[in-house]
Amino acid sequence: MDKYTRAVVVQTSLFNGIEAGELECALRELGAYTKTYEAGELLIRMGDCTRSFGIVIDGRVRIDFYDEAGNVSIVAAIGRGGSFAEAIACAGDPSIVQVEAASAARVIWIDISRAFVGPSSSGSVSARIVLANTTRMLARKNMLLNRKMQMIAQKRLRDRIKLFLLAQDDTRDVIRSTSEMTRSDLARYLSVDRSALSRELGRMRDEGLIALRGNTIEVLDGNFLEA
Template identity: 40%
Template sequence: MNIRILSGTPLFQGIKEQEIEAMLQCLSAEEKEFEKDAYIYRTGDITGRLGIVMEGSVNIIKDDVWGNRKIIENIGQGQIFAETYACLKGEAMMVDVQALGPARVLFVDVKRILTTCPSACDFHARLIRSLMYVLAHKNLVLTKKMDVITPKSLRERVLVYLSQESVKQGNRTVTVPFNRQQMADYLSVDRSALSGELSRMQKEGVIAYEKNRFQIL
């Protein structure tokens, strides 16, 4: 297990690597590997464990009964998922979590974070504060997603999304974590319509792009 990756995650931020090793046993941490497109969680699952992506990335997906797919969020290395459901005891998941490619995930029992262990470890207060930060950050992410899918026109959705990524990556040239179908799912639009709009935007000099790399002109 790569402890260095964990030390850079929001949950373990500010905690020394040697301390993290001791914590993992107390938290019943378990690492698992997943193949490309494998489902980590499915809609309806009930879990008490949050996941930390150690390698690769995963998509949070929402499918409706007609087979339409929406990508809610992409979770990369060092990021956390399923923390809300893990905190809400008995709450069934309303989304799927799927590996975008080969991935390794560390699962942590949230109950062990919120409940003081018999050995009276002194790190619980720090972990609870960190977990609150993670939950607040996820709320911000969902707010940004609403900003993306609220505009009625496809072009506005593309520009809002690319603008967010530009601020996030600190550059007017950005690399998005999606292929064209996944980007369409994230924006809640048709793939062919998205491809057509991107082509028009490039011809008009609004953007330039090649595969998943975009430049805002």
Template identity: 30%
Template sequence: MIFLDWEAVGNNRLFQGISEAELKRMLGCAKFQYKMYHKGDVIFRQDESVENFYVLLKGQVTIAKHLISGKKNILYIVRENQIFGEEQTFQYGAWALSDVELIEMPKTFFYSFCSNACKHHKQLIQNILEMLSIKEELAVKKINIVSAVSLKERISIWILEEADEYGIVRVEMNREDLADYLGVARPSLSRTLMQMQGEGMIEVGKKQIRILDVKKIQTLSN
């Protein structure tokens, strides 16, 4: 028997405006599945036709594509309380970046209403449309990064996008994955980060990057 933390599930943006009783009834109607994956596990492979929609409860998931050259193109990272897998055929695959807990729901549940046309089902559709607009922003962010001419520009754009109010970027990816996300070789990324640190722009730590000169970073990102 599955013991879900219903309060945590209800806090997911996808289920906002839906009571716990409605949520339990709705997920039961959808025949949902609760799944756990270990770091590095494949959730689905690229070009695979999958019938489920994924709601990430805990952990992080990498959405990426393995190229014929052997390189990997990371599109974005899915974080807790986000959704993924809305495409019909996946040109990208999904891998657990950390230990993961998620809910799988059949896509057909989102595309059609039951005979009762429940209010909470309508709220769910509204929520998912709002969340898909956030996914579009993630894709636009990636386009802005890879369209930059130099690696310093790419890094600067990424840093400004990810930095918190204190100018700190929490680096969730390892150096190899970050290089794949930025579309460069790992040695080039490491070398450029050290150059930027030497020029007083940033301070590079193992799990974070701190902005030291925001004006220089902003100049590079424009």
């Protein structure tokens, strides 16, 4: 594993508590391997079953959900150091979402099933730590999904935008939307029409609440978020 990949992996919550000297051993136990993807390439298709989840080393991946009519809603955009598909890998059920490379990306795949069965589960300290960390990661992801449901339950578009911004940073002072999302991606994430989103953001800018710089939204009036 190269130094760059190691630096990203060691900072992920999955390996919290594992000594630096044990990291390589833990990755071998979990059958870790790295794969690169072109923009637009699918990492997981709807209906796929997988025992592995991914950690993004470079680039971005996007998790999409399609309804029965084929309409797409973005569940999450994952950048460097972020993980995805933990629940799919742990449950062993067919995926109900699609994971796509939003840009050229490099991903390290972790076979979590090896922490449940086989040699790595019989007394390995690293395996026990990984299982505990995976449980915490799943709990956090569940909270994020609950927050997403709260967001799209709002009738007013401005309230959806406000909850999105609040979710980005807890400092309440300068809050930015990640540049992971284009305006079209953000519209799909909020389950709204792109033109309606652009109009509302424009009104918020004109009212002095936010500043728009490319894909970045900067909050100028923190009181707006507390209202």
